[in-house]
């Protein structure tokens with residue numbers, strides 16, 4: 245029996261919960277020629293959503309081509325060009341029997357060599373060292389190749405904030421140029437660094453200013469998530485109470501990754517009857533198996549930082565960590581020290597700020613802190 249609660253990647257719509265509104269917003273943007281910047285906290289479901297959308301676009305035979313590129317592992321423009329070209333070439337090869345012929349111009353334009361992996365037989369590109377201007381030329385070659393196919397293309401660039409770390413500073417300006425030059429190509433820029441992405445797209449001095457619609461991905465609706473979980477237990481002939489699911493979804497803050505992980509573990513117990521007590525035991529087990537990580541977190545923090553994150557975890561969400569009653573209740577140091585510790589925790593992405601509240605980023609860590 246396959247576990248229906250995926251922890252990585254995307255399989256099919258059946259294992260994907262909701263996101264109907266977001267899919268329709270993305271479709272609307274694509275069909276009306278707008279670029280989209282998709283922003284959310286980590287592990288809330290950006291990549292899943294893009295893959296889900298692409299699955300539909302591919303199924304619908306909508307004649308819209310898709311290209312998904314994750315630039316997380318890239319450190320410079322040259323790496324990005326390699327990533328885009330390999331994804332494009334692998335994808336074209338699957339679609340077209342005339343692949344080599346179609347690709348030869350592109351590859352010679354990129355001044356790369358096409359090699360075939362002797363074991364897998366799949367094509368790979370070999371690039372020599374390239375200067376910044378050569379890499380920009382390559383990027384130009386790639387987009388003009390795609391643009392000249394005269395087919396609508398949606399290119400998703402995941403972890404887009406990564407370009408901020410590239411030594412080359414022209415990348416944003418070039419993306420803007422491509423996006424204006426090739427109306428058949430629409431972009432989805434996706435990432436979790438809210439500040440970096442917002443600055444790129446809303447700062448009047450930046451090339452991307454107002455060139456993309458911002459879509460903030462929020463949590464899945466709790467009732468829809470509860471029903472989704474109930475459905476998957478039920479079709480697999482496992483009984484579970486809907487109210488129990490809902491309560492645990494809430495305890496998990498309806499945070500996609502943590503909900504998936506928790507119910508993946510519960511499902512894996514392979515019991516006919518899934519009681520509240522079993523859920524409690526699973527939560528205990530999950531926190532226990534991660535205890536070393538949590539202790540490691542603790543060792544990486546100063547005493548003030550740890551006392552503060554512990555207090556935030558215990559409260560689950562805090563509006564004003566430097567308020568007198570909060571400091572007193574948790575026996576914390578003076579407000580000025582709290583401000584310093586809070587900034588450090590935000591900087592380290594141990595804590596996040598959302599809708600006026602501070603929360604611990606790793607939700608299992610938050611649950612563990614509550615148990616201290």
Ligand SMILES: Nc1ncnc2c1ncn2[C@@H]1O[C@H](COP(=O)(O)OP(=O)(O)OP(=O)(O)O)[C@@H](O)[C@H]1O
Nearest residue numbers: 250251252253260261286287288289290291292501
């Ligand atoms: N709507 C959904 N229904 C069911 N599972 C989902 C859904 N969205 C995402 N997931 C699952 O939740 C986990 C996290 O999702 P995903 O990797 O898409 O998040 P992300 O926002 O891209 O994270 P990161 O910021 O780390 O890249 C994955 O295991 C994914 O399979």
Ligand SMILES: [Mg+2]
Nearest residue numbers: 290291292402
């Ligand atoms: Mg992702």
